Amino acid sequence: MALPCTALPFRTGASPVASGLATAVIGLGKTFELDVVAEGIEFAEQWSTLRELGCELGQGFYFAQPMDATATIEYLQSQVKAAPAPARGI
Numbered sequence: 031m032a033l034p035c036t037a038l039p040f041r042t043g044a045s046p047v048a049s050g051l052a053t054a055v056i057g058l059g060k061t062f063e064l065d066v067v068a069e070g071i072e073f074a075e076q077w078s079t080l081r082e083l084g085c086e087l088g089q090g091f092y093f094a095q096p097m098d099a100t101a102t103i104e105y106l107q108s109q110v111k112a113a114p115a116p117a118r119g120i
Contacts, residue, residue, distance in 0.1 A: 039067040042076060042088075049079060056084050 038059040042052060052068065059066035066081050071090030080088060096106060 035064065036107070037065040037067055037087075038062075039069055041070050042068045042080065042090075049083075052080060052085065053083055056080075060084065 038055065040052070040055045042048060056066050059062075065087055066085050068076075068085050069090060070087040071077050071080070071088045071092045073092060076090075077088060077092055097105060
């Protein structure tokens with residue numbers, strides 16, 4: 031069954047109920063071959079739990095505060111400069 035979308039966003043939370051919901055949404059996304067995007071991540075523990083559950087994409091204050099286009103470009107450029115150089119094989 032093809033769905034008319036490629037991503038499945040959901041709002042995350044810190045409660046055990048939210049963790050159960052996250053497990054269900056991530057499973058649903060995998061079943062339909064959709065990218066699952068967790069929204070509202072505010073703490074490292076939330077992101078860690080979501081990663082353990084199989085969520086690979088997220089957004090929220092944990093990563094960055096809201097910003098305008100100019101600030102976004104500057105932020106992304108600073109992240110590229112700060113990233114380690116790729117390993118080179120022999």
